[in-house]
Amino acid sequence: MAQFTGFAANVQVNGQTVLAVVDGMGSFRETALAILEANGISDPQPGQWYSQQEWLDAFQEIADRVGANTLNLIGRKIPDNADFPADINTLEKALASIDVAYHLNHRGGDIGEYGFILDRDGQGATMACRNPYPCDFDLGIIQSMCQRFRGDRVVTIAHDNEQGCRKNGGDTCLYRVTWT
Numbered sequence: 001m002a003q004f005t006g007f008a009a010n011v012q013v014n015g016q017t018v019l020a021v022v023d024g025m026g027s028f029r030e031t032a033l034a035i036l037e038a039n040g041i042s043d044p045q046p047g048q049w050y051s052q053q054e055w056l057d058a059f060q061e062i063a064d065r066v067g068a069n070t071l072n073l074i075g076r077k078i079p080d081n082a083d084f085p086a087d088i089n090t091l092e093k094a095l096a097s098i099d100v101a102y103h104l105n106h107r108g109g110d111i112g113e114y115g116f117i118l119d120r121d122g123q124g125a126t127m128a129c130r131n132p133y134p135c136d137f138d139l140g141i142i143q144s145m146c147q148r149f150r151g152d153r154v155v156t157i158a159h160d161n162e163q164g165c166r167k168n169g170g171d172t173c174l175y176r177v178t179w180t
Helices: 015-024 026-038 052-065 068-081 091-104 135-149
Strands: 012-014 049-051 113-118 124-130 155-159 173-179
Touching (some): 012 015, 012 052, 015 049, 026 052, 049 052, 052 068, 068 135, 091 124, 091 135, 135 155, 135 173
Antiparallel strands (some): 124 173
8 A cells, every 4th residue: 555545534633643744844834734724634633533534635745845854754743742652661662652652543444553573682673664654754753762762772773675665555664673
């Protein structure tokens, strides 16, 4: 499944998560709100629910008009805006919590998932992102969680291009996260 196309028509995303677009665009707040409104989301509010496809359409417009770096910045703001489990205190828990948070902030049908597979040696993990969001956005979420919970470890994140990519019509993007 390519990015920007929801898996199910009735899926909704909560307002505080939608506001990550506004936060991620920083000083271009009015542009962010205009893009959201042009795609059917007017004055997003925490506690309200909005069409995931309209939000994805806004992402597509941001990608076309502003670029991939902005999608990454929006992803980095997700942990500031979305609901996450409260008991996160390690990098491993942080990465595993992305899928839990994803399901807390969406409703109404198949949304995909953020798979987390810890390496046997405990020095890394694979994140398997099967969802309709842009790759650069997912990378931003992973980067933000690693930044917050890495402690004194050095973390590297790499997109596994050999396993396919949603930018090229694949179903899943894989990210290798390693730490020392």
